[in-house]
Amino acid sequence: MAFDSLNALIVMEGHGPYVWTCYGVFFLLLGVLVWWSLRERRQLVREQKQLQQQKTEASPLQAGSTAGSFQRINTSRQ
Amino acid sequence: MWQFFHKLGSPKWFYGIAGRFMPWLLGIGLLLALSGIVWGLGFAPKDYLQGNSYRIIFIHVPTAFLAQSVYLMMAVAGVVTLVWKMKLADVFVKAVAPVGAALTFLALFTGAVWGQPTWGTWWIWDARLTSMLILLFLYLGVMALGSAIADEKSAARAVAVLVLVGVVNIPIIKYSVNWWNTLHQPATFKLTEKPTMPPEMWVPLLLVVVGLYLWFGWIALYRMQTEVLRRERRSRWVQDLMHPGGRSDVSSGGARADGV
Amino acid sequence: MGKQESVVPAGLPILDPVAESPGVLRAMLALLRRDLRLSIRQKQDLLNPLLFFAMVVALFPLGVSPEASFLREAGTGILWVGALLATLLSLDHLFRFDFEDGTLEQMALQPQPLFLLVLAKTLAHWLVTGLPLVLLTPVLGLMLYLDGNSVAVLCLTLLIGTPVLSLIGSVGAALTVGLRAGGVLLSLLIIPLYIPVLIFGTGTVMAAGDGADVSGHLALMAAMLVLALVLAPFAAAAALKISLSAS
Numbered sequence: 201m202a203f204d205s206l207n208a209l210i211v212m213e214g215h216g217p218y219v220w221t222c223y224g225v226f227f228l229l230l231g232v233l234v235w236w237s238l239r240e241r242r243q244l245v246r247e248q249k250q251l252q253q254q255k256t257e258a259s260p261l262q263a264g265s266t267a268g269s270f271q272r273i274n275t276s277r278q
Numbered sequence: 279m280w281q282f283f284h285k286l287g288s289p290k291w292f293y294g295i296a297g298r299f300m301p302w303l304l305g306i307g308l309l310l311a312l313s314g315i316v317w318g319l320g321f322a323p324k325d326y327l328q329g330n331s332y333r334i335i336f337i338h339v340p341t342a343f344l345a346q347s348v349y350l351m352m353a354v355a356g357v358v359t360l361v362w363k364m365k366l367a368d369v370f371v372k373a374v375a376p377v378g379a380a381l382t383f384l385a386l387f388t389g390a391v392w393g394q395p396t397w398g399t400w401w402i403w404d405a406r407l408t409s410m411l412i413l414l415f416l417y418l419g420v421m422a423l424g425s426a427i428a429d430e431k432s433a434a435r436a437v438a439v440l441v442l443v444g445v446v447n448i449p450i451i452k453y454s455v456n457w458w459n460t461l462h463q464p465a466t467f468k469l470t471e472k473p474t475m476p477p478e479m480w481v482p483l484l485l486v487v488v489g490l491y492l493w494f495g496w497i498a499l500y501r502m503q504t505e506v507l508r509r510e511r512r513s514r515w516v517q518d519l520m521h522p523g524g525r526s527d528v529s530s531g532g533a534r535a536d537g538v
Numbered sequence: 539m540g541k542q543e544s545v546v547p548a549g550l551p552i553l554d555p556v557a558e559s560p561g562v563l564r565a566m567l568a569l570l571r572r573d574l575r576l577s578i579r580q581k582q583d584l585l586n587p588l589l590f591f592a593m594v595v596a597l598f599p600l601g602v603s604p605e606a607s608f609l610r611e612a613g614t615g616i617l618w619v620g621a622l623l624a625t626l627l628s629l630d631h632l633f634r635f636d637f638e639d640g641t642l643e644q645m646a647l648q649p650q651p652l653f654l655l656v657l658a659k660t661l662a663h664w665l666v667t668g669l670p671l672v673l674l675t676p677v678l679g680l681m682l683y684l685d686g687n688s689v690a691v692l693c694l695t696l697l698i699g700t701p702v703l704s705l706i707g708s709v710g711a712a713l714t715v716g717l718r719a720g721g722v723l724l725s726l727l728i729i730p731l732y733i734p735v736l737i738f739g740t741g742t743v744m745a746a747g748d749g750a751d752v753s754g755h756l757a758l759m760a761a762m763l764v765l766a767l768v769l770a771p772f773a774a775a776a777a778l779k780i781s782l783s784a785s
Contacts, residue, residue, distance in 0.1 A: 203320065209319070209320055212329075212330035212331075212333070213324075213329055213330055214395075215329055215330040215331040215333075215395050216330075218331055218334065218391050218392065218394060218395050219319070219330060219331060219333050219334055221391055222334045222337060222338070222387070222388045222391050222392070223315070223319070223337060225384070225387055225388075226337045226341070226384055226388065229380055229383070229384055230380070230384075230493075233376070233377060233380050233497065234497065237497060237500055237501050237504065240501075240504050241500070241503075241504045241507075244504060244507060244508055244511075245507075245520060248507075248511055248516070248517075248520045249520050252517060252520055252521065360776070412730050412733055415726075415729070415730040416730050418726070419726050419727040419730065422723055422726055422727070423713060423714075423723065423727060426714075426717050426719065426723055427716075427717065427784060429784045431784075432780050432781070432783055432784035433784075435780045436713050436777060436780050436781070436784075439709070439713060439773055439776055439777050439780065440713060440727060442773070443706075443709055443731065443773050444730075444731070446769065447730075447731050447734070450734045450762070451730070451733055451734050453734075454733065454734035454737040454738060455733075455737065457737070457738075457741065458737040458741060
């Protein structure tokens with residue numbers, strides 16, 4: 201260990217704020233990037249699952265008869 | 279070789295094989311990077327010239343290194359997009375550009391914060407900082423162009439052209455910035471001209487570099503998987519994968535297309 | 539056309555239409571002449587970059603300092619940045635009108651290689667924007683108290699540098715031609731690529747101001763011009779084809 205105590209590690213002879221800011225921003229930004237990527241995937245999966253659920257419900261073969269009632273038609277462009 | 283090339287064209291195959299690699303990339307990458315960072319922060323000896331502020335090097339150099347090589351990788355993928363029209367190549371460019379921009383920003387930020395105790399100023403028009411700044415502009419331009427074109431196919435090809443024009447320019451930019459730097463101010467501070475680093479310093483640095491590369495491999499594959507799923511969502515295999523009763527570990531990226 | 543048809547038996551298609559189209563050089567010259575004539579008829583478009591250049595330059599004494607010492611030192615930089623921005627401003631029009639009225643599509647279908655036609659258009663663009671900027675520079679240089687030698691070198695660097703700006707800009711213009719918010723995006727894409735030109739341009743004038751021999755610097759700039767001349771039309775033609783296929 202290059203430092204005598206935990207306190208010395210945090211202070212780093214006065215350079216602590218600089219070093220710790222850098223590491224903080226490093227982990228924060230990469231963390232945000234990971235979180236954002238995970239969220240993108242989750243959203244995609246959720247939307248797709250919903251879409252497919254609606255499809256299977258709407259298809260008369262699997263989900264009894266819905267004749268006569270209104271059906272939600274998905275008009276998303278994709 | 280050709281079979282591999284053909285397979286790489288198949289999104290389903292890619293999705294499965296990426297899922298198999300990703301846990302290893304993430305695990306080993308995090309292990310190496312974190313151990314390198316802990317070693318560098320707490321155990322490496324302090325630099326006799328710069329004191330403890332040099333410990334920023336353990337993230338500054340890896341991010342700068344990776345930021346530049348990500349751009350080169352994008353350029354290679356751009357060539358593949360334009361010449362062989364391989365879908366995965368433009369998926370790669372699209373998935374990776376924000377990661378490259380973030381890494382470039384981190385390299386700049388850590389460089390600036392390091393500059394304060396070392397040079398006494400936050401920003402210095404040092405040749406390396408300046409060319410990193412221009413690299414950040416290039417990344418942001420690539421992202422802006424990619425999101426401005428609605429049609430996916432032409433967006434991919436336009437971005438590929440821009441990345442290639444940029445990569446031809448990078449050596450010219452670097453050369454010109456170096457030249458300008460020596461013109462405007464006599465060579466002042468050179469980070470690299472330290473006495474040769476002892477192994478207690480460069481081994482942790484190497485660990486972080488390798489670890490960050492592996493981490494990048496993980497996030498690149500993960501984001502590519504997402505993009506592949508998005509593009510292929512009408513296809514049979516994605517719909518099977520997303521089937522309401524099916525395996526639900528798609529969001530972790532670990533799901534295998536062949537497991538369904 | 540009529541002459542050939544008499545040779546071909548009736549009912550058979552003419553299989554060699556290329557023979558009938560003008561040669562590459564003639565096509566380029568025709569395109570150059572057409573573009574020049576078009577921009578001369580649109581006098582305002584011709585004047586706008588020049589006015590912009592003069593106004594940007596006038597902002598610096600007003601905004602920073604009218605001191606002769608400051609202007610003499612910063613003058614080359616101001617003029618170079620002004621010329622760069624004025625070129626950037628005019629680039630959006632390089633392909634836009636032709637794109638909108640369909641001429642560009644016809645150009646892409648011509649038997650002549652598209653990159654040579656793009657080169658002709660870029661040359662026309664330089665002749666109507668870059669060259670006037672160079673001609674205006676001595677006047678503005680005097681207003682910024684630059685000495686005669688510096689002004690001469692400055693004009694020389696601009697003479698070599700503005701074609702590079704037009705050539706690099708043609709790639710950006712081609713990439714953004716089909717987009718609605720193309721103008722701002724174009725600047726974002728192109729400015730980083732302009733940095734080396736700016737650095738060498740101003741550096742050369744500064745070196746001349748220090749009394750150094752600048753032939754080496756000028757040779758470097760000329761090398762950049764040659765490189766841009768060789769590579770940029772290809773990239774711009776590829777980008778145009780992409781933009782055309784997207785629309």
